[in-house]
Structures are given as structure tokens and as C-alpha cells.
Amino acid sequence: MIAEDEWLVVIDRQKVFAESEWSAWACADGTYYDTNEAFAKLAKAFGDRVVYTRYVAPIPPKDAWVDYFKDWPQFLVPPDDPIYDLTDETAALAEGHQVVDRTTFGKWGQQLIDAIGGAKKITVCGVATDCCVLTTVLAAADNGVAVRVPADACAGSTPENQELALNTMRLFEPLITVTDTASILA
Numbered sequence: 001m002i003a004e005d006e007w008l009v010v011i012d013r014q015k016v017f018a019e020s021e022w023s024a025w026a027c028a029d030g031t032y033y034d035t036n037e038a039f040a041k042l043a044k045a046f047g048d049r050v051v052y053t054r055y056v057a058p059i060p061p062k063d064a065w066v067d068y069f070k071d072w073p074q075f076l077v078p079p080d081d082p083i084y085d086l087t088d089e090t091a092a093l094a095e096g097h098q099v100v101d102r103t104t105f106g107k108w109g110q111q112l113i114d115a116i117g118g119a120k121k122i123t124v125c126g127v128a129t130d131c132c133v134l135t136t137v138l139a140a141a142d143n144g145v146a147v148r149v150p151a152d153a154c155a156g157s158t159p160e161n162q163e164l165a166l167n168t169m170r171l172f173e174p175l176i177t178v179t180d181t182a183s184i185l186a
Contacts, residue, residue: 001186002123007116008046011107011126011133012055013039013090016075016083018127023083025075027127027155031162036089038153038181039125043093045185046123051115052094055132056084058103065103106135108143121146123184125153130165141175150181 018033020026043050056079061069069076077083079101086094098115100107116122122145124137133154141147149169156162169176 002045002184003121005119006046006049006121006123007119008042008050009107009112009116009122009124009126009136010039010043010050010052010090010094011124011136012053012128013087013126014054014083015085015087016055018087024072025157028158031155031159032087032127035125035127035153035155038150040089040093041181041185042123042125042150042153048097049116049119050093050097051112052086052090052097052099053107053112053126053132053136054079054084054086054099054101055105056101056103104135105132106139107132108136108139112136113143120144121148123148123150125150127155128161129154129156130161131157134165134168137169137176138172141172146174147176148184149176149178150184151178152180 016023016025018026057076058065100111100115124133124147126133137147137149151166156165166178170178
């Protein structure tokens with residue numbers, strides 16, 4: 001069941017994490033696309049209480065990001081580069097909703113807090129479970145926000161990393177509840 005004061009936070013459903021034919025950052029084995037149906041059901045059910053996020057590269061990179069982007073120079077492009085666009089199915093559902101851009105894996109911060117109106121209950125879905133979802137969820141929970149994570153609406157960099165991340169989040173129950181879309185919509 002969705003509470004009246006609960007928001008859906010959709011993490012980084014972008015082309016760079018979906019399109020494995022050109023992106024080394026894409027979720028393995030097309031698992032990104034396995035989340036489409038669950039994500040769409042959630043986005044529609046939450047109505048106006050949905051915010052989307054996008055990872056964009058820090059231009060120029062600073063501190064530890066300098067070394068990071070030595071391994072990934074092809075992704076060091078401006079925020080408006082098409083690789084950072086939301087996927088088509090996500091963009092259609094995101095129309096009219098706020099999109100928060102961050103140059104960090106974790107999306108939790110004042111801009112996201114403001115976008116959800118300071119809500120203390122959120123459901124978080126998106127990609128990659130073992131990176132941007134995990135870091136966002138842990139920071140939100142640490143900030144006293146009750147977080148639900150529908151595993152079927154999240155995809156990891158690999159299936160193994162997906163399970164590791166979900167199990168890590170389960171360590172923080174009851175602040176974080178790993179569940180599925182059907183349970184949230186029941």
C-alpha cells in the first residue's frame with residue numbers, strides 16, 4: 001500500500017545504464033529492461049509524487065573523481081550529452097515531473113529532499129542497485145527516512161551484485177525494507 005505522504009524516487013534510468021551495445025556502464029545481460037514493467041506500474045501508481053534522478057559526470061572532475069575518470073574517459077561528457085538522457089520509456093513517464101541531476105553516485109541531498117517536499121517515506125527504484133540506488137537508500141535511511149526498495153524494479157551491474165546490494169540493504173531493516181512491486185501496490 002502506498003501512503004499518501006510517500007514519494008517514489010526513480011534513480012538513473014538512463015541510456016548509459018541500459019544500452020549495453022555501446023555502454024560499459026550498462027546493467028549486464030539486459031537486466032535493465034527486465035525492470036520496465038515494475039517501474040512503470042510504480043510510476044503510474046504514485047501519480048504526481050514521483051521524482052527522477054540522473055547521474056551526470058562532474059566537469060571537470062575533482063579529487064578522487066580525477067582518477068576514476070582515467071578508467072572511464074568516454075563518460076566524461078557534458079550533462080546534456082545524449083548518453084545521459086533518460087531512456088525513452090522513462091522519459092515518457094517522467095514528463096511533467098522534476099528531474100534531479102547529481103554528479104555523485106548517491107542522489108540524496110538537499111535538491112532531492114526539496115523535490116520530495118521533505119517526505120519521510122520513500123520508495124526507491126532504478127539502477128544500478130549496487131551503486132546509485134544503494135548509496136541513495138543508505139543516505140536517506142541514515143537521515144531518518146523510511147525507505148522501501150522493490151527489488152523487481154531495480155537492476156544491478158550484474159545479477160550477483162544486485163543480490164549483494166539487496167542483502168546489504170536488508171541489514172538496515174526496519175529503516176530499509178526490501179520488497180517487490182506487487183506488495184507495494186497491494
